[in-house]
Amino acid sequence: DIQMTQSPSSLSASVGDRVTIPCRASQNLAGYLHWYQQRPGKAPKLLIYGTSTLQSGVPSRFSGSGSGTDFTLTISGVQPEDSATYFCQQTYTTPATFGGGTRVE
Amino acid sequence: QVVESGGGLVQPGGSLRLSCAASGFNVSGHYVAWVRQAPGRGLEWVSIFYSAGATAYAASVKGRFIISRDTSKNLVYFQMNGLRVDDTAVYYCATGSTVVTPVDALDVWGQGTVVTVSS
Numbered sequence: 001d002i003q004m005t006q007s008p009s010s011l012s013a014s015v016g017d018r019v020t021i022p023c024r025a026s027q028n029l030a031g032y033l034h035w036y037q038q039r040p041g042k043a044p045k046l047l048i049y050g051t052s053t054l055q056s057g058v059p060s061r062f063s064g065s066g067s068g069t070d071f072t073l074t075i076s077g078v079q080p081e082d083s084a085t086y087f088c089q090q091t092y093t094t095p096a097t098f099g100g101g102t103r104v105e
Numbered sequence: 106q107v108v109e110s111g112g113g114l115v116q117p118g119g120s121l122r123l124s125c126a127a128s129g130f131n132v133s134g135h136y137v138a139w140v141r142q143a144p145g146r147g148l149e150w151v152s153i154f155y156s157a158g159a160t161a162y163a164a165s166v167k168g169r170f171i172i173s174r175d176t177s178k179n180l181v182y183f184q185m186n187g188l189r190v191d192d193t194a195v196y197y198c199a200t201g202s203t204v205v206t207p208v209d210a211l212d213v214w215g216q217g218t219v220v221t222v223s224s
Contacts, residue, residue: 001164031208032208032209034208034210034211036148036211038148043197043214043215043216043217044140044148044197044199044211044214045214046205046210046211046212049205049208049210049212050205050207050208050210055205055212056204085147087147087148089148089150089210089211091208091209091210094153094161095150095161095162095163095164096138096150096153096209097150098140098147098148098149098150099147100147101147101148
């Protein structure tokens with residue numbers, strides 16, 4: 001199985017900060033890497049798919065980058081409503097594993 | 106959209122069948138996955154039913170859980186047998202719209218159904 005590692009598990013930011021959330025895979029994902037946002041008590045929401053494609057309706061301050069085994073979610077100008085946990089997921093192969101998540105406060 | 110049902114309280118070793126009702130799309134043409142989240146924990150991908158009929162499972166549930174679909178009812182089922190305490194979680198049904206299908210991402214999620222395994 002492909003292992004997905006997200007570190008740190010939490011971070012603090014101030015409004016307007018540029019926040020970067022890393023995700024590392026145990027093997028090459030060929031771009032099959034996606035990012036989800038989950039607010040407490042809610043279902044996850046897809047933000048970025050295929051490493052860098054912004055999902056429709058998602059604010060443009062969110063962006064994704066990376067290749068191979070190393071990927072990053074960037075929030076440029078974090079807003080209060082961005083307080084949530086962010087998960088990366090690989091779908092290169094099954095089981096389509098998630099990272100452990102990074103909580104942004 | 107997708108709507109889950111069938112969760113509840115069950116004793117260890119028991120069984121439950123979850124249902125995922127699809128609307129606005131045909132389950133025969135889309136993959137449908139189950140993702141669970143234990144209390145206070147992260148997301149765990151559990152199983153998937155591909156449009157062509159192939160299935161896949163996480164190692165933690167393989168041999169105990171079975172995913173199936175009924176295209177006449179536009180439903181996907183998740184039969185959970187031999188339930189254990191550590192299967193306690195919110196179970197989400199999710200699928201991918203046409204835009205994200207090429208990379209198997211999940212952009213349509215249900216609200217989740219709670220499964221509690223306890224004596």
